[in-house]
Amino acid sequence: AVAFSVYMVYYYWTSAGGPMVLAVTMVPLIFVLFTMQALRQDEFYPKLPVVVNYVIAVAYCAFALYCAYYMKVNYRALGEERAGAFDPQDIVVGGLMALLILEYARKRHLPLFILNLILIFYAVYGYLVPGMFYHAGLTWHRVIAASSVEMATGIFARLPQLALTLIGSFLLILSLLRGFGCVDSLLRATKRVALRSPHAIPQSAVIGSMAIGTVSGSGAANSITVGSATIPAMINAGLPPATAAAIENASSMGGQLMPPVMGIAAFLMAEFLGVDYFDVVARGWVPALIYYTSVSASVYLLATFYHTHMVIDKSAPKLQWRDTINIAFFVATVGGLVGLMAVLYLAPQFAALDMFVVIGIAMLVVHIASLLRPRQWSLAEFIKPLKGFLDSYVDMLTDITLLLATLSIMAGTLVITGVPTKLGFLLVEAAGVNIVAMVGMGFLFGVILGTGLPPAPVYILVAIVIAPPFMQAGINPWVVHFFAFFVAVFGELTPPTSITAAITSKIANTSFYVTLWRSVQICVSLFTLMAGIFIHPELVIDPGVDQLGAAYLIMVATLGLTFSVQATYADSRLMDFGIRAALAAVSLYILLSFNDTLSTILSVFVLATIGYWLVVRRKIEDVDTGEVVIDQPGLAPATASAPLGKMS
Numbered sequence: 001a002v003a004f005s006v007y008m009v010y011y012y013w014t015s016a017g018g019p020m021v022l023a024v025t026m027v028p029l030i031f032v033l034f035t036m037q038a039l040r041q042d043e044f045y046p047k048l049p050v051v052v053n054y055v056i057a058v059a060y061c062a063f064a065l066y067c068a069y070y071m072k073v074n075y076r077a078l079g080e081e082r083a084g085a086f087d088p089q090d091i092v093v094g095g096l097m098a099l100l101i102l103e104y105a106r107k108r109h110l111p112l113f114i115l116n117l118i119l120i121f122y123a124v125y126g127y128l129v130p131g132m133f134y135h136a137g138l139t140w141h142r143v144i145a146a147s148s149v150e151m152a153t154g155i156f157a158r159l160p161q162l163a164l165t166l167i168g169s170f171l172l173i174l175s176l177l178r179g180f181g182c183v184d185s186l187l188r189a190t191k192r193v194a195l196r197s198p199h200a201i202p203q204s205a206v207i208g209s210m211a212i213g214t215v216s217g218s219g220a221a222n223s224i225t226v227g228s229a230t231i232p233a234m235i236n237a238g239l240p241p242a243t244a245a246a247i248e249n250a251s252s253m254g255g256q257l258m259p260p261v262m263g264i265a266a267f268l269m270a271e272f273l274g275v276d277y278f279d280v281v282a283r284g285w286v287p288a289l290i291y292y293t294s295v296s297a298s299v300y301l302l303a304t305f306y307h308t309h310m311v312i313d314k315s316a317p318k319l320q321w322r323d324t325i326n327i328a329f330f331v332a333t334v335g336g337l338v339g340l341m342a343v344l345y346l347a348p349q350f351a352a353l354d355m356f357v358v359i360g361i362a363m364l365v366v367h368i369a370s371l372l373r374p375r376q377w378s379l380a381e382f383i384k385p386l387k388g389f390l391d392s393y394v395d396m397l398t399d400i401t402l403l404l405a406t407l408s409i410m411a412g413t414l415v416i417t418g419v420p421t422k423l424g425f426l427l428v429e430a431a432g433v434n435i436v437a438m439v440g441m442g443f444l445f446g447v448i449l450g451t452g453l454p455p456a457p458v459y460i461l462v463a464i465v466i467a468p469p470f471m472q473a474g475i476n477p478w479v480v481h482f483f484a485f486f487v488a489v490f491g492e493l494t495p496p497t498s499i500t501a502a503i504t505s506k507i508a509n510t511s512f513y514v515t516l517w518r519s520v521q522i523c524v525s526l527f528t529l530m531a532g533i534f535i536h537p538e539l540v541i542d543p544g545v546d547q548l549g550a551a552y553l554i555m556v557a558t559l560g561l562t563f564s565v566q567a568t569y570a571d572s573r574l575m576d577f578g579i580r581a582a583l584a585a586v587s588l589y590i591l592l593s594f595n596d597t598l599s600t601i602l603s604v605f606v607l608a609t610i611g612y613w614l615v616v617r618r619k620i621e622d623v624d625t626g627e628v629v630i631d632q633p634g635l636a637p638a639t640a641s642a643p644l645g646k647m648s
Contacts, residue, residue: 001394004033008397012169012353019161020079020151024071027160027405031100035060038107060100061541067097071149071156079151086145094148094155097332098409103153105406108399111452112406119413120147132422139506146412153412159404162271169352170261172395173333174215176356179389180363182333185326186211187229189319201237201308202244202299205230206251210292213255214334217263217498219492222252223507229509237308245501245508246518247302250295252500253523256455256489257288260337264400265459265488267482271462277339277348282543283478283645286551287486287529294525294558301566303520304618325366326544333359407457411464420464427469439534442466442469443487450491454499459488479533482540487528493520521565528558528591535592553599560606567613583609 037056038044038361044053045548070093072076086094105113123143126135127338148154177183207224216222229247234244256263259281266284270277331432340351354377367385371377414420427441446462453461470480492498495516505515533539536550564584570576587606590599 001033001390003392004029005390007352007358008164008168009172011611012165012172019165020156020159021072021075022164023156023161024075024163025068027101027156027401028068028071028097028437030398030401031097032061032066032102033394033468034402035064037395042106044247060119063096064100066305075142078149084150084582086141090149093143095144098144098148098155101402101405101409104402109403109406109454112410112454112457116406116413117455119410119417119419122419123413123417126417127373132426133419135316135417135499138416143413146416148410148614153408153415155405155408157408159268159408159411159414162267163401163404166270166277166349167264167267167327167400168397169349169356170217170392171217171360171400172346172356173337173352174199175259175389175393175396176360176363177330177333178214178392179592180326180329180385181322181324182330182363183212183225185323186320186330187226188323188482189327190226191229191233192319199470202230202234202239202247202298202303203296204595205234205248206292206296207301208252209248209255210258211330213252213258215330216255217261217266219249219253219255222255222502223248223500223503227252227507229505231504235307235508237303239302239306239308241508241510242505242514243302243306245504245510245515246522247299248507249498249501249504249515249519250298250522251292252504253468253489253492254288254291254295255520256290256492257284260334264404264456264486264488268382269463269485272467273477280337281341281348281544283453283482283547284473285539285541285543286547287482288554290551290558291523291525292528293555294528295522297559298522298562300330301563305568322366322370329359329363347417353489387444394632403454403456407460410457411460414461414464421468423465424469435475435534438466438470438529439483442470442483443530446484446487446491447494450488450494452494453491455488455491457558458491462487475534475536476541477538480541482533483530488532490523490526490530493523493526500571511606524561524565525558528554528561530642532591533555535594549596553596555601555605556606557587557591559610560584560590563610563613567617569609569613569617579609 010016035044039053039057044057072485074090078086082090090394102113104118105116120143122129122133123138124140125137127137127303129135133166146153149156151157187208190211203225208230209222211224212225216225227245231241231244231248234247235241239247256265262281262284266280267277270280273279322631336358337351338352340346341348344353346349363385368382371382404630423445427438427445442462442465445465446458449458449461463481465478467480471477475635492500495501495513498512498516501512501516501519505512508515532550532554536554539544539550539554540547560583564580564587568576569579583606586602590606591603593599
């Protein structure tokens with residue numbers, strides 16, 4: 001792991017050999033790391049005897065090492081001399097490596113493994129399929145070559161290259177912040193803020209997830225890191241378990257939207273569009289802020305409805321001087337990344353590397369200084385953050401690289417069979433070249449994919465299928481790809497494979513499906529963003545001042561819909577329903593109307609209605625419910641001076 005990480009830093013600094021040489025060498029070596037990690041954690045083949053596990057692991061690793069050597073020696077000949085006419089040894093070596101990648105997928109991403117098998121068999125036996133999806137069938141030689149040794153489509157193609165280069169450079173920073181305790185310090189600070197008021201407790205989930213999301217880009221990582229602390233606190237404060245889980249689920253999902261380190265799909269978007277990753281980041285800030293503002297408003301309304309308590313946690317640790325410094329490092333890292341890319345126009349990979357070096361040296365100096373105090377030095381303590389950094393970096397880069405290699409097999413089989421073109425034709429035919437119908441069909445297609453696949457493959461499939469017909473209809477490419485991105489993120493709200501919902505519902509010990517349903521109610525902004533970018537494309541076409549008008553209208557519409565769903569405006573049910581229905585109708589008009597002038601005028605009504613709730617109704621509903629005292633970490637409330645309020 002040490003040698004691997006050192007070499008990767010060396011590559012980021014020099015770009016020695018280029019991304020293709022890096023991929024043909026490192027993809028097999030990363031599979032070796034994955035095998036060794038699974039063996040160490042007893043997750044390799046747990047049902048088989050230990051000796052058999054070691055024998056299989058040795059065989060896997062030996063072949064992967066040979067593949068790395070073979071590909072490194074022959075990559076130029078494979079790309080130039082033997083391209084399209086690969087010899088049997090090329091096919092055997094490449095095919096076996098592709099099988100190992102598929103074995104990884106079987107272990108970690110079973111739906112993706114099944115989809116790949118279906119596409120591979122379809123590529124060979126397409127002549128058995130009737131109708132428009134019929135094709136003459138391809139030879140096994142052609143399919144194996146496209147999945148492995150062909151540098152344009154196989155397991156060494158641009159997707160794993162992207163994981164090893166651009167994504168890997170940003171993972172250095174995230175691993176550094178985790179290893180040296182910056183993430184833990186940020187969570188402790190968030191917890192201290194949460195103790196200041198009843199409403200701050202659920203808001204801590206939003207703020208904590210948004211902050212961690214700036215460097216993680218992962219909903220699952222957010223839900224584990226933040227949810228383990230915030231969900232029990234929200235339940236202690238009086239929120240129903242399913243609602244607490246839904247709040248953390250919705251907050252964690254936003255980590256994929258939050259720059260500067262967005263989800264994998266955002267890096268893929270830059271690759272698909274052929275633009276710099278910062279071009280995606282610059283356009284991503286406003287949608288992310290709209291999302292989190294809406295989630296924060298929804299969480300505030302839920303906290304008011306359930307009359308959350310002030311929680312006095314006597315076990316909550318006070319912030320130490322290292323926590324303050326770690327938080328400063330965290331803020332400096334995020335600000336530095338944005339500054340280097342936006343102000344100095346540094347390439348994202350080099351911006352990430354520069355911040356890694358500067359912040360890494362500063363963290364190491366502070367760490368050594370803290371150990372040089374009397375009776376503080378310990379070799380184990382000195383190594384601890386470095387080990388945490390290495391473990392985090394290797395684990396994340398291994399999983400992402402092998403995932404994108406798996407997706408590369410999927411993309412390759414799709415391309416050689418012409419499936420995207422046929423699906424795009426079906427989309428246009430079903431929608432009758434009607435943009436609204438095309439958007440609806442594209443959303444439905446993404447939702448269906450989201451029931452079995454994680455966001456990255458959903459984005460790839462949606463983008464490949466819908467981009468050509470949408471752009472033929474005159475839709476800007478940025479709008480199309482951000483729509484695919486939002487649909488992919490929404491896929492995390494579809495059962496049965498929502499990882500974030502599974503994690504948060506498990507922590508809260510509540511229903512997975514109830515958590516998902518309540519998450520959908522909180523995530524109104526995902527729907528408004530998907531619709532809004534077609535009506536107000538300025539939101540994602542040109543970053544800067546041009547975004548502000550579109551951002552204002554979409555933000556007002558989103559908040560209006562959020563209040564219409566979550567707020568109570570009158571004691572009379574009929575009057576309350578009438579006000580909320582009017583608010584929803586006006587908000588929808590603002591969102592879907594091309595008349596910006598009238599929408600701006602109507603936004604005054606929405607803001608006034610929201611203001612009425614904040615000034616008048618909040619005081620009626622936001623009653624004092626007393627305090628909850630927690631004496632020891634992980635325990636239920638020791639005392640409560642008021643009932644727990646409404647429970648579901």
